[in-house]
């Protein structure tokens with residue numbers, strides 16, 4: 161999704177984040193929290209409203225965070241949530257890159273798909289990024305790897321909320337915004353504006369850029385820059 165499309169979506173984003181499948185994001189952030197070295201310099205790329213970033217910082221208050229998010233509506237919520245300590249860059253990632261210097265970890269959580277529509281542009285981006293990662297530093301990526309199934313999502317969130325009538329009523333009110341966002345996502349994938357990655361495609365790009373694959377689990381991928 162491009163940053164200017166987040167006006168309405170930003171308003172419902174946290175509601176749906178709260179009911180996200182527990183086997184997805186929360187486990188992902190617990191894993192990230194265990195993985196990162198003490199005091200690591202971390203960049204959250206396309207961090208959205210900071211909903212999950214807050215949870216990561218609660219687990220790991222020692223992390224030194226730079227938060228990159230180009231959509232003003234998302235960034236406003238992230239600033240309110242994350243306090244004064246992080247560096248906030250309200251820019252597209254490639255615009256922010258020169259300001260980042262060298263960092264220990266880059267986290268891409270459900271954001272990479274929106275950057276470009278073709279692999280060549282990702283290759284150029286990761287080639288540049290390599291020079292901003294410390295020796296032994298990590299890229300941690302959680303990506304969408306399929307189109308949104310609207311019926312499945314409606315059923316899932318409905319089942320999560322139906323036992324609490326006021327929450328279910330909120331879900332029904334907010335659903336059209338999520339539905340529209342998911343339809344726009346699918347259309348942009350079809351149109352070649354967004355990119356869905358599988359492991360083979362991401363591996364090819366990241367290895368070419370100089371990183372090695374540490375592990376992958378479903379659509380979570382971890383890469384490391386070799387230590388010097």
Ligand SMILES: C[S@@+](CC[C@H](N)C(=O)[O-])C[C@H]1O[C@@H](n2cnc3c(N)ncnc32)[C@H](O)[C@@H]1O
Nearest residue numbers: 163206207208231234252253269270271274275
């Ligand atoms: C689906 S949201 C994910 C937000 C958050 N990481 C999470 O998982 O809850 C995708 C985010 O990527 C951001 N984004 C899109 N294109 C971007 C780009 N070129 N550089 C940085 N962020 C971008 C969007 O503004 C949006 O906030």
